Amino acid sequence: xxxxxxxxxxxxxxxxxxxxxxxxxxxxxxxxxxxxxxxxxxxxxxxxxxxxxxxxxxxxxxxxxxxxxxxxxxxxxxxxxxxxxxxxxxxxxxxxxxxxxxxxxxxxxxxxxxxxxxxxxxxxxxx
Numbered sequence: 001x002x003x004x005x006x007x008x009x010x011x012x013x014x015x016x017x018x019x020x021x022x023x024x025x026x027x028x029x030x031x032x033x034x035x036x037x038x039x040x041x042x043x044x045x046x047x048x049x050x051x052x053x054x055x056x057x058x059x060x061x062x063x064x065x066x067x068x069x070x071x072x073x074x075x076x077x078x079x080x081x082x083x084x085x086x087x088x089x090x091x092x093x094x095x096x097x098x099x100x101x102x103x104x105x106x107x108x109x110x111x112x113x114x115x116x117x118x119x120x121x122x123x124x125x126x127x
Contacts, residue, residue, distance in 0.1 A: 003070045014051030021048050046085050053081030
């Protein structure tokens with residue numbers, strides 16, 4: 001897949017995910033929904049955030065920094081956008097269950113930072 005095709009497909013799918021998320025916000029009542037409504041809400045938000053952060057991260061890396069090849073910029077941006085979206089979803093779940101404290105957020109940030117450092121160092125050792 002070429003870079004142009006990747007950006008077009010990722011942009012279109014991200015727009016579709018944001019549209020689905022907006023429809024879900026209007027249709028689902030959080031006070032009367034079951035667990036399936038919450039799962040669909042979080043999945044739609046996760047996919048929307050992942051796509052948006054991947055596109056923004058790629059643009060920042062490729063246009064502003066211009067230090068690496070497009071493949072590596074896409075790979076790094078998608079990996080970090082996945083972790084960012086997962087962090088947001090876990091934080092919202094902690095908030096939903098009234099477990100959102102500064103200690104939990106700091107621990108969660110440390111876990112994601114260690115995970116990102118591990119993945120980045122593992123990829124460098126394989127190259």
